[in-house]
Amino acid sequence: MKRTLGTCYYPEHWPTELWAKDAERMVDAGLTWVRIGEFAWSRLEPTPGDLRFDWLDQAIEVLGKAGLKVVLGTPTATPPRWMADKHPDMFAVDVNGNPRGFGSRRHYCFSNAGYRAESARIVELFAKRYGDNSYVAAWQTDNEYGCHGTTLSYSDAALQAFRKWLREKYQTIDALNLAWGNVFWSMEYNDFDQIGLPNLTVTEPNPAHSLNFRRFSSDQVVSYNRMQAEIIRKYSKAPTSHNYMGRITDFDHFKVGDDLDIATWDSYPLGFLEDRVGASVEKQRAYARQGHPDFQALHHDLYRAVGKGRWWVMEQQPGPVNWAPYNPAPLPGMVRLWSWEAFAHGAEAVCYFRWRQAPMAQEQMHAGLLRPDRADAPAMAEAKQVRDEIAKAPDVAPAQAPVAMIFDYDAEAAWAVQPHGAGLSYFCLFFETYQALRKMGLSIDILRPETRDFSGYKVVLAPGLMHMPEGLKQALTQANSVTVIGPRAAARDGEMTIPTPLPPALPGLDVTVDRVESIRPDTPIAMQGGGAITGYREMLVGGAEVGLVAEDGVPVTMSSGNITYLGAWLDQAGMSRVLTPVIEAAGLTALSLPEGLRLRDTATERFWFNYGTEAVAYDGRQFAPASVTRELLPE
Amino acid sequence: MKRTLGTCYYPEHWPTELWAKDAERMVDAGLTWVRIGEFAWSRLEPTPGDLRFDWLDQAIEVLGKAGLKVVLGTPTATPPRWMADKHPDMFAVDVNGNPRGFGSRRHYCFSNAGYRAESARIVELFAKRYGDNSYVAAWQTDNEYGCHGTTLSYSDAALQAFRKWLREKYQTIDALNLAWGNVFWSMEYNDFDQIGLPNLTVTEPNPAHSLNFRRFSSDQVVSYNRMQAEIIRKYSKAPTSHNYMGRITDFDHFKVGDDLDIATWDSYPLGFLEDRVGASVEKQRAYARQGHPDFQALHHDLYRAVGKGRWWVMEQQPGPVNWAPYNPAPLPGMVRLWSWEAFAHGAEAVCYFRWRQAPMAQEQMHAGLLRPDRADAPAMAEAKQVRDEIAKAPDVAPAQAPVAMIFDYDAEAAWAVQPHGAGLSYFCLFFETYQALRKMGLSIDILRPETRDFSGYKVVLAPGLMHMPEGLKQALTQANSVTVIGPRAAARDGEMTIPTPLPPALPGLDVTVDRVESIRPDTPIAMQGGGAITGYREMLVGGAEVGLVAEDGVPVTMSSGNITYLGAWLDQAGMSRVLTPVIEAAGLTALSLPEGLRLRDTATERFWFNYGTEAVAYDGRQFAPASVTRELLPE
Amino acid sequence: MKRTLGTCYYPEHWPTELWAKDAERMVDAGLTWVRIGEFAWSRLEPTPGDLRFDWLDQAIEVLGKAGLKVVLGTPTATPPRWMADKHPDMFAVDVNGNPRGFGSRRHYCFSNAGYRAESARIVELFAKRYGDNSYVAAWQTDNEYGCHGTTLSYSDAALQAFRKWLREKYQTIDALNLAWGNVFWSMEYNDFDQIGLPNLTVTEPNPAHSLNFRRFSSDQVVSYNRMQAEIIRKYSKAPTSHNYMGRITDFDHFKVGDDLDIATWDSYPLGFLEDRVGASVEKQRAYARQGHPDFQALHHDLYRAVGKGRWWVMEQQPGPVNWAPYNPAPLPGMVRLWSWEAFAHGAEAVCYFRWRQAPMAQEQMHAGLLRPDRADAPAMAEAKQVRDEIAKAPDVAPAQAPVAMIFDYDAEAAWAVQPHGAGLSYFCLFFETYQALRKMGLSIDILRPETRDFSGYKVVLAPGLMHMPEGLKQALTQANSVTVIGPRAAARDGEMTIPTPLPPALPGLDVTVDRVESIRPDTPIAMQGGGAITGYREMLVGGAEVGLVAEDGVPVTMSSGNITYLGAWLDQAGMSRVLTPVIEAAGLTALSLPEGLRLRDTATERFWFNYGTEAVAYDGRQFAPASVTRELLPE
Ligand SMILES: [Zn+2]
Ligand SMILES: [Zn+2]
Ligand SMILES: [Zn+2]
Incomplete structure (x- = not known):
C-alpha cells in the first residue's frame, strides 16, 4: 500500500479563477486527494429543482486534470434554507423539546421521511452525474453523523418511528412491558401508541426505555447511511466512505461501516484535548500544544476496525482550530508527528483540513495549509516534509496486533x-x-x-x-x-x-x-x-x-x-x-515507557512518537520533543 | 411500646408462587410489618374501570396468614399511562413551562381536579375493600409527597387554583396589592384573573408573590392528603400515615400530619450525604459509608413532632442505593446503628427498603435485604441482629427532651x-x-x-x-x-x-x-x-x-x-x-463530644452512636467504630 | 460648575402626609435633586385611559416648594399589568424561546410596535403636563435600558423588525449572502423573509448573523430612546438624560447619548464587585466592603464621554444592596469616598439610591439614606459630610486628560x-x-x-x-x-x-x-x-x-x-x-501606586482615594483607609 496525503477543499468558497492555481499548489505539495462537495447543496440547487451542477463539473475537471483524485461528499449535512419551507418538520428536537433550527449545520432529524426522500434525491443526482467520472475516486456519505449531539432527536418523527421500531421488535405490548419491567412504578402500557420518548419525565425514565431509544436512534443513522450507500453503489464502482468525528459514540459505527468500504475520521488533537478527552487539568496543560498521547491512537485503531482495515484521516488539524474552549497553535513538528502516527496505525491517507483558511463564517478562525490571503501557513512546510518522507519510506506492511x-x-x-x-x-x-x-x-x-x-x-x-x-x-x-x-x-x-x-x-x-x-x-x-x-x-x-x-x-x-x-x-x-x-x-513483554513516549509496530517497522515538550531517553535511544523515530524491526 | 421491624414488598414484581416463601422468610427475620401496594395501580386497574384486585387480596392474605401486619399504600403516586389519555392536563409543569410527563413517578399536579377525582375513586376502592381486613394494620396515603421537586407546579390548573386561593385569602384585589406592596415597579393588578405564577419573569418576582405561591402549593398538598385520609377513615379504623422523604421541606408536614395518625419517613443516610445534606467535602469523605451523624437524628426528631409522637422509619437504607451521585456500600454495622438510632429517638418501627433488590427498571441498583437472585444480602444479618437485640431490650420509655x-x-x-x-x-x-x-x-x-x-x-x-x-x-x-x-x-x-x-x-x-x-x-x-x-x-x-x-x-x-x-x-x-x-x-450540662460520637437519651436509657470509622474514647468509655452502646440512666 | 447631591424618591410608596417632611429632611441633608416618577405608571393610569396625575402634580409641588429640583422619569420601564392584556405580544423572548413575562420590570420588547405607541402616548402625557413646570429641572427617559439582559429579544416582533433592518441595510439578499459568507455550510437565503434570529441553531450560528442581530438590537434601543427624547423636547426646555446601569454594554450608549443632554449612571461598587466586575476571588475578598478601585472610575470616564461632558451618578449605593450574591455593608467612609470620586471625575451631581429603604417588594433589602422606619441609616451622616465639604470646596475645573x-x-x-x-x-x-x-x-x-x-x-x-x-x-x-x-x-x-x-x-x-x-x-x-x-x-x-x-x-x-x-x-x-x-x-510620568491607592486630577486639584482597608504611605504622604485626600495642583 502507498501512503498518501490530501486536503479538504471548497471550490464554491473561492473565485473560479483560483481553482487551477490551487490545484497546482496541491500537487506541488504532494497531495493525492482532494475532498469536495459535502457542504455545497445551496450552490448546486439554489432553489428547489433549479440544478446548477456545472460549476461542480468544472471544479472536478480542474482538480482531476491537475492530477488530483477527488473524494466527492454528498451534501446532506447542510440542507439549504428552502428545505425548511418544504419540510418544516425536518428539524431534530432537543431533549427539552426545542427544535434545532436552521443557521448552522446538521439541522435534520434522521427519522424525518421528507428529508430522507430529499436526501435520496440529491444523492441520486450526484451518483448519476459522477458515478463514472474518472476523477471521482471515492465517495463520502454526508459528514460527521452525530456531531453536535445530533444522533438523538426528540421530534414527533422520531416518536412515530420509535413506536414502529418497538412494534417490530416486541410484536406485543405485553412483551415490551415484561422486557422492560414496566410493572415497576405502574409504567405498563396498553398500546405501542402510548409510548413516549424518554425525555421530560419527572425523574429518570426506565433505563430499558432509554436504552431502547438509544438503540433505535443508532439504527436510524445506520439506515439513513445505507440508503445513501445503496444509491451510490448503483451508479459507481468507486469506494464509499463516511467521515466520523472523534469521540462521537452514540451510534454504532461498526454497523454504519458494514455498508461502506472505507472509514475516515477527523483528528483534531488539540481541540479534542480541550473539549472531549476528559484528561486531568495537569494533562491538559502538559499536552496543550501536542494533544493527548493516546487519544488519536485509540481512534486510529477503532476506525481501522470500523473500516474493516481500510481507513483514513480525512481531517487532520494543521494549526489552531476555532471551536475548542482554548485554541492554541501546535508545537512545531506536531503536524508531522500526527501524520506519521496515523500511517503507523495503518492509515491509507491523511488529509489536512482545510486547504485555505476561510475568512468568513463559523470557521474563520480555523487554520488551513494556507492563510486566508493565500500565503503558506506554518503547516504547509510540515506537510511537505511528510510528503518527502513518504517517498523515501518502505512500503506499508500492516500486521495483526498481539x-x-x-x-x-x-x-x-x-x-x-x-x-x-x-x-x-x-x-x-x-x-x-x-x-x-x-x-x-x-x-x-x-x-x-x-x-x-x-x-x-x-x-x-x-x-x-x-x-x-x-x-x-x-x-x-x-x-x-x-x-x-x-x-x-x-x-x-x-x-x-x-x-x-x-x-x-x-x-x-x-x-x-x-x-x-x-x-x-x-x-x-x-x-x-x-x-x-x-x-x-x-x-x-x-x-x-x-x-x-x-x-x-x-x-x-x-x-x-x-x-x-x-x-x-x-x-x-x-x-x-x-x-x-x-x-x-501471554509471552509478551510489558515495557514501561516514559511519560509522553509511545510506540506502534507494523509488520516491519517500529515507530516511536514523543508527545512531550522535552527530549526523553529510553533504552539507549534519545527522542527529541514532538518527534517521530522509525526503526526497522528485526525480521 | 414494643419496637418492631418491617420491610417494603412488591408482590406484583414477583411470581405468585414466591409470596408464601417470602412471607415465611420475613417472619423468620423477625419482621412485623410489610408495606405493599403503593405503586401497583397499573396491576389493579390495567385499563380504566377494569378492576383486578384479586391478586392484592391474595397477597394480603398470604402475608397476613404468615403472621405479618400489612401497611397498605394507596397507589396514587404512580397513576397508569391510560390516566394521561383521560386527563391530558394532569401533569405538573416545571418552572420553565415544560410539562413533567409520564415515564417515571409522581407525574401529577396537586391542583388538577380530574386527577383528584381519580385519586378519590381509587382510594375509596381501596378503603372499601380493605377497610375491615384484619391483616391491614395501617394505611399509607400516596408516597413521598414533594419528592423530585413535585410540590411546586406551574400548570394552568395550579394557576387557576392559585387565583381562587388568593381571592379567598384577600377578598379584594386592592387588599392584595396593598399586602404585597405592588405599587413597587407598577406591579398592581386590577383583578385576580391578571395574576400569574411567579415564574418566567424578567428578573425576580415580588417575594410576596413567590411566598404566597409556596404557601398555596403547600396547602394543595395538605388538602390532597386530607381528601385521601378522610376517605380511608370512613371505612377503616386502622391508623393512617404518610411516608415523607428526607429534606423535602417545601410543604408543611405538620399540617399534613394533622390529618394522619402516624408519620413515617425514608432514611437513606449515604444517599442523603451525597445529594442533600449540604456537608463540606471533608465530611462527605469522612462519612461516605456512615452518613452524617446528625442528619438522621434531626429527621427522627422532626417526624416525631409531625406524627404527634407516633412515627416510623418506613424506608431504611440497607446497602448501596441507586440514585445518589455516588453509591457506596455502608460500613459493616451501620444498618444496625441506623436502626437503633431510630429506636433511640422513639421510632415505633423500622422497615427496610426493600425486601428484595429488583432486577429491572429504575431502582435495579438499589440494594435490598435480599439480592435479586433471592440470596441474603449483607443487610439481612444486621437486621436479624437488631431483631435479637430488640427482644432482649427493656420496654421503650419515651421522655420529653430538655x-x-x-x-x-x-x-x-x-x-x-x-x-x-x-x-x-x-x-x-x-x-x-x-x-x-x-x-x-x-x-x-x-x-x-x-x-x-x-x-x-x-x-x-x-x-x-x-x-x-x-x-x-x-x-x-x-x-x-x-x-x-x-x-x-x-x-x-x-x-x-x-x-x-x-x-x-x-x-x-x-x-x-x-x-x-x-x-x-x-x-x-x-x-x-x-x-x-x-x-x-x-x-x-x-x-x-x-x-x-x-x-x-x-x-x-x-x-x-x-x-x-x-x-x-x-x-x-x-x-x-x-x-x-x-x-x-438552664441547669443542663454541655458536653463536648468527640468527632462522630453522638448520644440520645430516653427516659431510662442513654444510647451512644459512634458514626466514626475509628474507635473513640470518651469519659472513660471506649466506642468501636460504627457501634451502638446502651447504658441505663440513673433513676 | 457647582457640585450637587440628590436622591431617588418614590412618593407613591408613602403616605401623602409624609412628603413634606421628607422634602424638608432632603433639603436639610443638602440635597439639590430628587428623581421621581420612573416606576409609577400603575398609579398614573391604573386602568387604560384612566389618568390620575393629580398625586404627581402634588408631589412635584411639595418637593419643588421645599427647594428641590425634580428629575422626572418617564415610567416606561414598568408598564402596568393591563398593558399585557392590550398587547399580549409586548414581551421580550429569551434565547430559549420563552416569553419574559409580567411580574418584575423591563418586561417589554424594544421592537414591539404596540408598546412603542403606548410609550409615546405616556411620554407625551408627561411632557405636555410638566414640560413647563418650573420644578421639573431635568428629564429621564425610561430607566436602565438593557438591565437584566433585556437588549436582545428573540420575539416575533424582533424577527420582523430584524428582517426589515437587514433589507434596508443590504437591499438585496445576494448582497447579504455575500457579506455574511453564507456559501459556507449552504447557509444562503433566497429571501429576507427566510432569515431567522440567531438562536436555537444546532451549533453556533454565522458570526456575521449574530453580530448583525446585536447591531440591530442596539439600534432598536437607540430609536426607542430617540422617540422619547423627541417628544420631551417638543414640550420642554429642561435637559434630557438616561440612566445607564454599570457594565451593561450590549447597546451603543454613545448613540443613545447623541439624542440626550446628560448621561447618568448607577454606581453600586459592592454589588458590582460581586456580580459583574470579573475580579479574582482575592480581589473580591480584599475589596468586599469598598468595591474595585478602578471599576467606578472607568464608568465615570465612560459616561463623561457618553454625556459629551455632562454626567451624573443617578444611583449611588448607600449601604448593602439586595441583588448581589453577597450583600455586605460598606466600610465606614466609602459612601463619602465614592461620592468624591465621582466629583473628581467631573460629575455634576451624585444622587443616592434611595431616600428611604422600602419595606416591601423586590428591593426591601436595599439600603437607603433612611431606614424603613424613617430613622437615619448610616449613609446619611456621610452624605451630610460630603455636603459640607462641597460647600467649602473650590469650583470645579474640568480638564482634558493626558x-x-x-x-x-x-x-x-x-x-x-x-x-x-x-x-x-x-x-x-x-x-x-x-x-x-x-x-x-x-x-x-x-x-x-x-x-x-x-x-x-x-x-x-x-x-x-x-x-x-x-x-x-x-x-x-x-x-x-x-x-x-x-x-x-x-x-x-x-x-x-x-x-x-x-x-x-x-x-x-x-x-x-x-x-x-x-x-x-x-x-x-x-x-x-x-x-x-x-x-x-x-x-x-x-x-x-x-x-x-x-x-x-x-x-x-x-x-x-x-x-x-x-x-x-x-x-x-x-x-x-x-x-x-x-x-x-509622551513626556508623562508613570507612577507606581501602591495597592488600592488611586488618583485623579482636575485642572486644579489632585484627588487621592485609598480603597484599601489599611493605611498606606506613598511619596511622603499618609493615606488613611477608605479615605479621600485633596491637594491643589501647582499652577
Ligand atoms: Zn469537520
Ligand atoms: Zn422511596
Ligand atoms: Zn437601579
Whole structure:
C-alpha cells in the first residue's frame, strides 16, 4: 500500500479563477486527494429543482486534470434554507423539546421521511452525474453523523418511528412491558401508541426505555447511511466512505461501516484535548500544544476496525482550530508527528483540513495549509516534509496486533443510561485500559463485539461490556488468548435487566458479583500491594482463584486458567498490576515507557512518537520533543 | 411500646408462587410489618374501570396468614399511562413551562381536579375493600409527597387554583396589592384573573408573590392528603400515615400530619450525604459509608413532632442505593446503628427498603435485604441482629427532651424566596444549630411554630423564624425556659414585609436590627474571644445587655433576663460560645463530644452512636467504630 | 460648575402626609435633586385611559416648594399589568424561546410596535403636563435600558423588525449572502423573509448573523430612546438624560447619548464587585466592603464621554444592596469616598439610591439614606459630610486628560460573538488596560470610536477594536499622540470577515498578524525580560521594529515612530512593560501606586482615594483607609 496525503477543499468558497492555481499548489505539495462537495447543496440547487451542477463539473475537471483524485461528499449535512419551507418538520428536537433550527449545520432529524426522500434525491443526482467520472475516486456519505449531539432527536418523527421500531421488535405490548419491567412504578402500557420518548419525565425514565431509544436512534443513522450507500453503489464502482468525528459514540459505527468500504475520521488533537478527552487539568496543560498521547491512537485503531482495515484521516488539524474552549497553535513538528502516527496505525491517507483558511463564517478562525490571503501557513512546510518522507519510506506492511480490545457502542449507551456513579463512562474505562496497554509499549487491535474468532491474539480484553451475548461469553472463554473480562461485564441481559444467575456468569469461571458500589473520586480504595480502586467496585465471591485484593480483603481479580475477571475500575498503577502478569503470561513483554513516549509496530517497522515538550531517553535511544523515530524491526 | 421491624414488598414484581416463601422468610427475620401496594395501580386497574384486585387480596392474605401486619399504600403516586389519555392536563409543569410527563413517578399536579377525582375513586376502592381486613394494620396515603421537586407546579390548573386561593385569602384585589406592596415597579393588578405564577419573569418576582405561591402549593398538598385520609377513615379504623422523604421541606408536614395518625419517613443516610445534606467535602469523605451523624437524628426528631409522637422509619437504607451521585456500600454495622438510632429517638418501627433488590427498571441498583437472585444480602444479618437485640431490650420509655427547637416550614419558604446571600437557607441554619446542640450531648424535641406552651423545656431555640406571630412572641418571651431567638427572627410580617417598629420587636427585649448584611463565605467576621460570623449578620442596637461582640465592636448577642437575641449566623465555635452559657444557665450540662460520637437519651436509657470509622474514647468509655452502646440512666 | 447631591424618591410608596417632611429632611441633608416618577405608571393610569396625575402634580409641588429640583422619569420601564392584556405580544423572548413575562420590570420588547405607541402616548402625557413646570429641572427617559439582559429579544416582533433592518441595510439578499459568507455550510437565503434570529441553531450560528442581530438590537434601543427624547423636547426646555446601569454594554450608549443632554449612571461598587466586575476571588475578598478601585472610575470616564461632558451618578449605593450574591455593608467612609470620586471625575451631581429603604417588594433589602422606619441609616451622616465639604470646596475645573482610550460598543459585540477563547471579552481587555494606566497615576479620557481628532492627547490606546474603519486608522496613525493599537485590532472588516491584506494593515506600520491563538489561563507564555501573555496571542511578522518578545522568540510588540502594535493580551506586569516606555515617550510620568491607592486630577486639584482597608504611605504622604485626600495642583 502507498501512503498518501490530501486536503479538504471548497471550490464554491473561492473565485473560479483560483481553482487551477490551487490545484497546482496541491500537487506541488504532494497531495493525492482532494475532498469536495459535502457542504455545497445551496450552490448546486439554489432553489428547489433549479440544478446548477456545472460549476461542480468544472471544479472536478480542474482538480482531476491537475492530477488530483477527488473524494466527492454528498451534501446532506447542510440542507439549504428552502428545505425548511418544504419540510418544516425536518428539524431534530432537543431533549427539552426545542427544535434545532436552521443557521448552522446538521439541522435534520434522521427519522424525518421528507428529508430522507430529499436526501435520496440529491444523492441520486450526484451518483448519476459522477458515478463514472474518472476523477471521482471515492465517495463520502454526508459528514460527521452525530456531531453536535445530533444522533438523538426528540421530534414527533422520531416518536412515530420509535413506536414502529418497538412494534417490530416486541410484536406485543405485553412483551415490551415484561422486557422492560414496566410493572415497576405502574409504567405498563396498553398500546405501542402510548409510548413516549424518554425525555421530560419527572425523574429518570426506565433505563430499558432509554436504552431502547438509544438503540433505535443508532439504527436510524445506520439506515439513513445505507440508503445513501445503496444509491451510490448503483451508479459507481468507486469506494464509499463516511467521515466520523472523534469521540462521537452514540451510534454504532461498526454497523454504519458494514455498508461502506472505507472509514475516515477527523483528528483534531488539540481541540479534542480541550473539549472531549476528559484528561486531568495537569494533562491538559502538559499536552496543550501536542494533544493527548493516546487519544488519536485509540481512534486510529477503532476506525481501522470500523473500516474493516481500510481507513483514513480525512481531517487532520494543521494549526489552531476555532471551536475548542482554548485554541492554541501546535508545537512545531506536531503536524508531522500526527501524520506519521496515523500511517503507523495503518492509515491509507491523511488529509489536512482545510486547504485555505476561510475568512468568513463559523470557521474563520480555523487554520488551513494556507492563510486566508493565500500565503503558506506554518503547516504547509510540515506537510511537505511528510510528503518527502513518504517517498523515501518502505512500503506499508500492516500486521495483526498481539493484543485486542473489544469496543461496544451498545455498552457505551448502557453506561450513559446508567453510569451508577457520577462521571463514569464506558469510553473512559476503555480509554484508561487502552492507555495502560500503550504505556507498556503494546500495539492494539480493536474488535467489534460480534467478533467470535480471536485467533492470533495473545491477549484479549473486554472491559465494561454491560451485556455479553452467550456466544461472546463462549468464544471469549474458549479462546486461546489470555483474557481479562470486566469490570461491569455481562452485568445486564439484552434488555437492561440484572440476570439470574448473577453476573458475570462466565462459563468455567466461578465468580459472582455479590454487590456493586460506586465511590467518590476522593475516596479511592487502596489495594494490598499497590494501586487503587476508583469510581466503581464489585464485591466478588465464588470459588475461582483470588488474585489482587483490596485493603478491606475483598477480591479485585479472580481467575481460572487463562480467564481473569476484574471487578473494579482501577487507577493506572492498579491497571498495571493487573495487566503486567497477563501480558507476561501471554509471552509478551510489558515495557514501561516514559511519560509522553509511545510506540506502534507494523509488520516491519517500529515507530516511536514523543508527545512531550522535552527530549526523553529510553533504552539507549534519545527522542527529541514532538518527534517521530522509525526503526526497522528485526525480521 | 414494643419496637418492631418491617420491610417494603412488591408482590406484583414477583411470581405468585414466591409470596408464601417470602412471607415465611420475613417472619423468620423477625419482621412485623410489610408495606405493599403503593405503586401497583397499573396491576389493579390495567385499563380504566377494569378492576383486578384479586391478586392484592391474595397477597394480603398470604402475608397476613404468615403472621405479618400489612401497611397498605394507596397507589396514587404512580397513576397508569391510560390516566394521561383521560386527563391530558394532569401533569405538573416545571418552572420553565415544560410539562413533567409520564415515564417515571409522581407525574401529577396537586391542583388538577380530574386527577383528584381519580385519586378519590381509587382510594375509596381501596378503603372499601380493605377497610375491615384484619391483616391491614395501617394505611399509607400516596408516597413521598414533594419528592423530585413535585410540590411546586406551574400548570394552568395550579394557576387557576392559585387565583381562587388568593381571592379567598384577600377578598379584594386592592387588599392584595396593598399586602404585597405592588405599587413597587407598577406591579398592581386590577383583578385576580391578571395574576400569574411567579415564574418566567424578567428578573425576580415580588417575594410576596413567590411566598404566597409556596404557601398555596403547600396547602394543595395538605388538602390532597386530607381528601385521601378522610376517605380511608370512613371505612377503616386502622391508623393512617404518610411516608415523607428526607429534606423535602417545601410543604408543611405538620399540617399534613394533622390529618394522619402516624408519620413515617425514608432514611437513606449515604444517599442523603451525597445529594442533600449540604456537608463540606471533608465530611462527605469522612462519612461516605456512615452518613452524617446528625442528619438522621434531626429527621427522627422532626417526624416525631409531625406524627404527634407516633412515627416510623418506613424506608431504611440497607446497602448501596441507586440514585445518589455516588453509591457506596455502608460500613459493616451501620444498618444496625441506623436502626437503633431510630429506636433511640422513639421510632415505633423500622422497615427496610426493600425486601428484595429488583432486577429491572429504575431502582435495579438499589440494594435490598435480599439480592435479586433471592440470596441474603449483607443487610439481612444486621437486621436479624437488631431483631435479637430488640427482644432482649427493656420496654421503650419515651421522655420529653430538655431542649426544644422550633421548626417552621413557612420560614423555609421565606428564606428560599429571599436568601439574601447565596447559599443561605433556613434548613441549614436550623441544622447547624441542631448540630451544635448534639455535640453538647443534648437530646432535642422539635416543635411546630403553632406551639404556645413550652412548659417542661429548659431551653428553647428559635433560629431563622422569618415571621413570628404576636402570640408566639408572647409565649416564647414569657416561657420559663432560657430562650434564644434569631438570627433573622420576626424579620417580616405575615406578608413578607419589613415591619415597623423594626425587627425583632420582642416584648421585654430592647433590641433592634438596624441593618442587615450577607457576606462572602471567604470573609468571616471574627468575634472578640473566638468564633466567627459567617454568611449573614444583623447590626443590633438598643438598650438590652450586650453579650458577644464582633471584632468591629458590633454586638452579636443581646439579652434581657432569660431571653437572648442572636444577630448572626455563626460557625460551630461561635455557636458553642452562644449556647454553652445558655445551656448551663438552664441547669443542663454541655458536653463536648468527640468527632462522630453522638448520644440520645430516653427516659431510662442513654444510647451512644459512634458514626466514626475509628474507635473513640470518651469519659472513660471506649466506642468501636460504627457501634451502638446502651447504658441505663440513673433513676 | 457647582457640585450637587440628590436622591431617588418614590412618593407613591408613602403616605401623602409624609412628603413634606421628607422634602424638608432632603433639603436639610443638602440635597439639590430628587428623581421621581420612573416606576409609577400603575398609579398614573391604573386602568387604560384612566389618568390620575393629580398625586404627581402634588408631589412635584411639595418637593419643588421645599427647594428641590425634580428629575422626572418617564415610567416606561414598568408598564402596568393591563398593558399585557392590550398587547399580549409586548414581551421580550429569551434565547430559549420563552416569553419574559409580567411580574418584575423591563418586561417589554424594544421592537414591539404596540408598546412603542403606548410609550409615546405616556411620554407625551408627561411632557405636555410638566414640560413647563418650573420644578421639573431635568428629564429621564425610561430607566436602565438593557438591565437584566433585556437588549436582545428573540420575539416575533424582533424577527420582523430584524428582517426589515437587514433589507434596508443590504437591499438585496445576494448582497447579504455575500457579506455574511453564507456559501459556507449552504447557509444562503433566497429571501429576507427566510432569515431567522440567531438562536436555537444546532451549533453556533454565522458570526456575521449574530453580530448583525446585536447591531440591530442596539439600534432598536437607540430609536426607542430617540422617540422619547423627541417628544420631551417638543414640550420642554429642561435637559434630557438616561440612566445607564454599570457594565451593561450590549447597546451603543454613545448613540443613545447623541439624542440626550446628560448621561447618568448607577454606581453600586459592592454589588458590582460581586456580580459583574470579573475580579479574582482575592480581589473580591480584599475589596468586599469598598468595591474595585478602578471599576467606578472607568464608568465615570465612560459616561463623561457618553454625556459629551455632562454626567451624573443617578444611583449611588448607600449601604448593602439586595441583588448581589453577597450583600455586605460598606466600610465606614466609602459612601463619602465614592461620592468624591465621582466629583473628581467631573460629575455634576451624585444622587443616592434611595431616600428611604422600602419595606416591601423586590428591593426591601436595599439600603437607603433612611431606614424603613424613617430613622437615619448610616449613609446619611456621610452624605451630610460630603455636603459640607462641597460647600467649602473650590469650583470645579474640568480638564482634558493626558491619556485617551477608545471604547467601542461594537467591538464588545464582536468579541461576544467570537471570543475565540473561553472567558475572553473586550470589556475585560479594556478594563485591564485601564487598570494598568490607573496604577501609573494617570487620568484618562474615554473616546468614542467615531473620534477623528486626537489633539491634546499625549497617549492614545485602542485595544481590541475588532473593526477599525479606514478613517480611524488614518486619524490614529497620523495623530501627534503616542499610540498603542491592539491586540485584536482591525481584525475584521465591517461584516465580521477577515480582511486581505491581513490585519492590522495600519498605514505606515509594517506588521501582519500571521496567525492567532488562544491559550488556557494556566498556560501563560512568559516574555523575555518579564511579564506574560495570557489568553490571546497573535504571531506578528513584518518589517516594523520589534519591541517586546515572547520566550519563544515571537514578537509581542512592533513599532514605527509613534505607533506601536501590541499583539497579545498581557498580564499587568506585561502591560506595565508595554505602557511605561510609551507614557515616558509622551513626556508623562508613570507612577507606581501602591495597592488600592488611586488618583485623579482636575485642572486644579489632585484627588487621592485609598480603597484599601489599611493605611498606606506613598511619596511622603499618609493615606488613611477608605479615605479621600485633596491637594491643589501647582499652577
Ligand atoms: Zn469537520
Ligand atoms: Zn422511596
Ligand atoms: Zn437601579
